[in-house]
Amino acid sequence: xxxxxxxxxxxxxxxxxxxxxxxxxxxxxxxxxxxxxxxxxxxxxxxxxxxxxxxxxxxxxxxxxxxxxxxxxxxxxxxxxxxxxxxxxxxxxxxxxxxxxxxxxxxxxxxxxxxxxxxxxxxxxxxxxxxxxxxxxxxxxxxxxxxxxxxxxxxxxxxxxxxxxxxxxxxxxxxxxxxxxxxxxxxxxxxxxxxxxxxxxxxxxxxxxxxxxxxxxxxxxxxxxxxxxxxxxxxxxxxxxxxxxxxxxx
Numbered sequence: 269x270x271x272x273x274x275x276x277x278x279x280x281x282x283x284x285x286x287x288x289x290x291x292x293x294x295x296x297x298x299x300x301x302x303x304x305x306x307x308x309x310x311x312x313x314x315x316x317x318x319x320x321x322x323x324x325x326x327x328x329x330x331x332x333x334x335x336x337x338x339x340x341x342x343x344x345x346x347x348x349x350x351x352x353x354x355x356x357x358x359x360x361x362x363x364x365x366x367x368x369x370x371x372x373x374x375x376x377x378x379x380x381x382x383x384x385x386x387x388x389x390x391x392x393x394x395x396x397x398x399x400x401x402x403x404x405x406x407x408x409x410x411x412x413x414x415x416x417x418x419x420x421x422x423x424x425x426x427x428x429x430x431x432x433x434x435x436x437x438x439x440x441x442x443x444x445x446x447x448x449x450x451x452x453x454x455x456x457x458x459x460x461x462x463x464x465x466x467x468x469x470x471x472x473x474x475x476x477x478x479x480x481x482x483x484x485x486x487x488x489x490x491x492x493x494x495x496x497x498x499x500x501x502x503x504x505x506x507x508x509x510x511x512x513x514x515x516x517x518x
Contacts, residue, residue, distance in 0.1 A: 290517070291506070291514040291515060291516040292514070292515050293512055293513060293514055293515070298313055298314045298511030299311050299312070299313055299314075299496075299507045299512070299513045300312045300313055300314050300316075300335075300496075300507070300511070301335075301336055301337070301496045301507060302497075302498050302505045302506075302507050303337060303338040303339055303340075303373075303374075303453075303498045303505075304339070304455075304498040304499065304500035304503065304505050305338075305339045305340035305341070305373060305455070305456050305498075305500050306339070306340060306341065306456060306500070307500065307501055308320065308321070308339045308344075308500075309321035309339070309498075309500070309505060310329060310337045310338070310339045310344060311326070311337065311507075311513065312334050312335060312336060312337050312346075313511075314511060315333075316333035316334055316335055316348070316349060317333065317334075318330055318332070318333075318334045318337045318346060318361075320339075320344075329344070329356070330356060330359070330360045330361045331360055331361075332346070332348065332354055332360070332361040333348055333349070334346040334347065334348050334354070334361070335348055335349045335369075336369070336371060338371050338372050338373040338374070339373055340372070340373030340374040340375065340456060341373065341374075341375070341376060341377045341456065342375070342377045342378060342379050342393065342396040342397065343355060343356060343357075343373060343396065343397075344356035345364075345371050345373050345379055346361060346371065347368050347369060347370065347371055351367040351368055351369050351383065351384060352367065353365070353366050353367070353368055353371065353381075355396075355399050355400070357399070357400055362399075364400075364405055365404055365405040365407075366389070366407050367383055367384070368381035368383050368389065369381075369382060369383060369384050370382050370415075370416055370417065372417060372418040372419055372453075372454075373396075374418060374419055374420055374453075374454055374455065374456050375420060375421075375424070375454075376393065376419075376421065377393035377396060377397060378390055378392055378393050378396060378419070379391040379396050380417050380418070380419050380424060381417060382414050382415060382416065382417050382426075385413075386413040386414055386415055386428070386429060387409060387410075387413065388409065388410035388411075388412055388413070388414050388417055388426070389407040389408065389410065390407065390408045390410060391405065391407055391408070392408065410436075411441075412426075412428075412434070412441065413428055413429070414426035414427060414428050414434065415427060415428060415429050415450075416450070416452060418453050418454040419454055420454030420455060420456060420457070420458045420459075420460070421456070421457070421458045421477075422437070422458040422475055422476070422477055422480040423436055423437040423454075423480040423481075424436045424454065425452040425453075425460055425462075427448075427449045427450060427451060427452050427462070430448075431448035431449055431450055431464065431465060432445060432448065433445070433447065433448065433449050433452060433462060435460075435480060435481045435482075437480045437481075442481045444481065444485075446485055447462065447464060447470055447485050448464050448465065449462035449463060449464050449470075450463060450464060450465050451463050451496065451497075453497055453498050455498070455499035455500055456500060457499075457500075457501075458475055459471070459472075459475070459499045460472040460475060460482065461488075461499055461504065462485075463494050463495065463496065463497055466493065467490075467492075467493025467494045467495060467509055468487060468489075468493075468494070469487065469488045469489075469490060469494050469497055469506070470485045470486065470487050470488070471485070471486050471488060472484075472485060473485070488504070490506070490508070492508045492509065492510065492512075493508065493509040494506055494507065494509065495507055495508065502517060502518045503515055503516065503517055504516040504518065
């Protein structure tokens with residue numbers, strides 16, 4: 269549909285202090301979810317098609333319908349509507365043992381994710397980088413229950429079914445109840461952004477290797493509700509509830 273004819277603002281308001289260059293909408297089908305890492309951007313649309321960003325346009329990624337796709341040091345991975353797991357290898361997605369409903373490839377070459385029972389799992393780098401390979405794939409369980417999980421260089425962040433936010437560092441688990449969230453994304457540089465149930469976006473500030481939980485939450489205001497975000501190389505990729513993608517440059 270033509271967004272201009274529907275009188276929907278193409279450039280929703282965003283904090284000019286945080287993202288001084290503003291936001292632009294690259295052309296795309298109606299987006300459901302997006303992920304960015306190591307200079308690559310991938311997304312799924314409302315019809316479960318996967319795409320990658322090539323220049324200013326989107327190109328079809330493989331032939332497997334996916335509900336969630338992720339890119340990072342471990343490569344490109346995804347899951348379908350039946351929670352089956354896939355890795356992108358030699359031009360298409362190949363099946364991986366296990367069942368997950370959300371995966372993240374932003375950590376140190378490992379894959380993490382959660383299943384439909386909110387259990388948390390990790391696949392170590394020796395397996396992710398070698399796959400596909402013969403034999404079963406052994407996922408390592410984490411303690412706790414989360415609905416969304418994402419990792420970066422300073423730790424992993426997640427949210428549970430009550431929208432509480434958690435950050436893990438080694439065997440320690442911190443919780444932050446200053447804000448609630450339905451998703452938390454960690455960039456490959458350690459930046460953390462969350463989206464709450466109202467479609468508001470917040471960034472966690474003050475994150476360092478010695479203070480992985482950070483210090484404060486800063487809201488990045490948009491005029492329209494947001495459903496998903498991802499951050500990489502100074503770009504915050506935003507999926508609005510209406511399906512519009514925004515590329516907001518910092």
